[in-house]
Amino acid sequence: MATEFRRIFQVIDGNKKLVGDGFDVTSPMPGPRIRQLSPYLLIDHIGPMQIAPTNTPLGSPPHPHRGFETVTVVYDGYLAHRDTAGHDGTIGPGDVQWMTAGAGLRHAEMYDREFAQRGGNLELLQLWVNMPKADKLVPPKYQELRAAAIPNVLLPDSKGSIRVIAGKYNGAIGPADTFSPITLLDLHLNKGADFVLTLPPAYNVGLYVARGAMLVNGDRPAKTQQLVVLGWNSADVQITASEDSLVLVLAGEPIEEPLATYGPFVMNTNEELMEAIADFENGDMGKFPEDE
Ligand code: MN
Numbered sequence: 001m002a003t004e005f006r007r008i009f010q011v012i013d014g015n016k017k018l019v020g021d022g023f024d025v026t027s028p029m030p031g032p033r034i035r036q037l038s039p040y041l042l043i044d045h046i047g048p049m050q051i052a053p054t055n056t057p058l059g060s061p062p063h064p065h066r067g068f069e070t071v072t073v074v075y076d077g078y079l080a081h082r083d084t085a086g087h088d089g090t091i092g093p094g095d096v097q098w099m100t101a102g103a104g105l106r107h108a109e110m111y112d113r114e115f116a117q118r119g120g121n122l123e124l125l126q127l128w129v130n131m132p133k134a135d136k137l138v139p140p141k142y143q144e145l146r147a148a149a150i151p152n153v154l155l156p157d158s159k160g161s162i163r164v165i166a167g168k169y170n171g172a173i174g175p176a177d178t179f180s181p182i183t184l185l186d187l188h189l190n191k192g193a194d195f196v197l198t199l200p201p202a203y204n205v206g207l208y209v210a211r212g213a214m215l216v217n218g219d220r221p222a223k224t225q226q227l228v229v230l231g232w233n234s235a236d237v238q239i240t241a242s243e244d245s246l247v248l249v250l251a252g253e254p255i256e257e258p259l260a261t262y263g264p265f266v267m268n269t270n271e272e273l274m275e276a277i278a279d280f281e282n283g284d285m286g287k288f289p290e291d292e
Contacts, residue, residue, distance in 0.1 A: 003196075005217040005238055006205065007231030010034065014045060014225045022058025022111065024049045028208070028227035037206045037229060038254035039180050041068060041266060042128035045210060045225060048076065051111060053119035059110030064285040065101035066276045067136040067266040069129040069179075072097040073165070073186060075210065075246065077122035078112035084286025087142035094147025096165050098176050102131070102138040104276065104285040125210060125248060127184075133257050133268050135179045149175050150186075159193035160241070162186070167251070185249035189214070189241035197249065198235045205230040205237065205251045212245025 012033050014026035026045045030036060057080070072079065073096050081097060082088035084106045091097050092112075099107065111122065131138075145165065151172035153162040162169055166176035167183030174184065183199055189212070199205055207216065207228040214222055217238050222228045230237055239247070258268045265276040279285060 003236060004234045005236050006234045008216055008220050009229040009231055010227075011220065011222050012227045012229065014227075019044060019046070020058070020060030020063075020109070023047075023060065026225045028225070034227075034229065036130070036259065037204050037250060038256075039130040039182065039252045040127055040204070040206065040250045041130050041261070042126075043208055043227065043250070044126040045208075046126065047121065047123035049122050051077065051116060051119050051122050054116050057111035057113050057116040060108065061110070062106045062108045062288060063264055064104060064106045064280045065264045066104035066279075066285070067272075068101055068131050070097075070099045070101065071127040071129055071176075071184070072099075072109075073125045073127075073248065075123040075125070077120055077124070078115035079122075079124060080110050080112040081107060082288075083107035083140065083142070084288055085140035085142070087140075089142075089144050091144065094150070094163075096145040096150065096176070098143040098145060100131075100138065100141035100179075102136065102140050104279060105140045106286045106288070123210075125208070127250065128266070129178075129182070130255050130259070130266060131179045132255055136267065143176060145175050155189075155193060155195055158190060159195060160187065160189040163188070180253055180255055182252040183249070184251070187239070187245070187247040187249060189239070189245045189247065191241055191244050194238065194240040196236050196238050199249075199251045200253075201232055201235045202253065203232075203251045204254050205249065207237070207239070208248045208250065210246040210248055212241060212243040212247075214242055214245055214247060215240040
């Protein structure tokens, strides 16, 4: 009997938008064709964009979040983060930042100052990952996952490699601490690479093509900045790289709880959203030193 592969539900193009004052973003989710791929709520592909040398780094100036996590995967350039829970750091190529907003904070995500002075290419992915209702109001947390701490599983025959950011793959365990079962993989594929990716059948699975192009299950093409949404009928999906490619695999157990979202807040009910807005307006989501 032939192997059955996961059905392909949708192949979704990204929409262009400007985030903050300095991020050119392409985003396939959320949008008219997909509200969420639980527990993933948003994919923002920032760049690739050329930053001209400047002494005034741009980006996303201070803004609040509550009820979910922001996960930033850097492909090129340097991003500086600081938040009102006291965390700060700069992440560069291969690094991942996993920030838990939980009960709420404000943060700024800007071009790193030295990087901005030199100028150069900036390219990164930011995901929003939902949190279970029981955990939404935990204290904020910050995980800086350096490239060297992320296991790199080599594919045979020089096909490429799979970086395990969260969850397990082929015995490698990703360093990210998560609130629900998640497998997040960063595939680096050489042209012609083909393999079968196996994940728990009940997981939601999306394949985001950050660079390059691929064939899914042997015949369905997906190109740069498209999101492929897969079904639950099988554990397996076949991927063939038509070009050298970077593909982010977003997989995880769906959080089967009501979703209420408003801008930077992700809760379960409208009442909780109203509380979040009131708390933010009261100044309860943290202060930076310059706000005092
Ligand atoms: Mn943010």
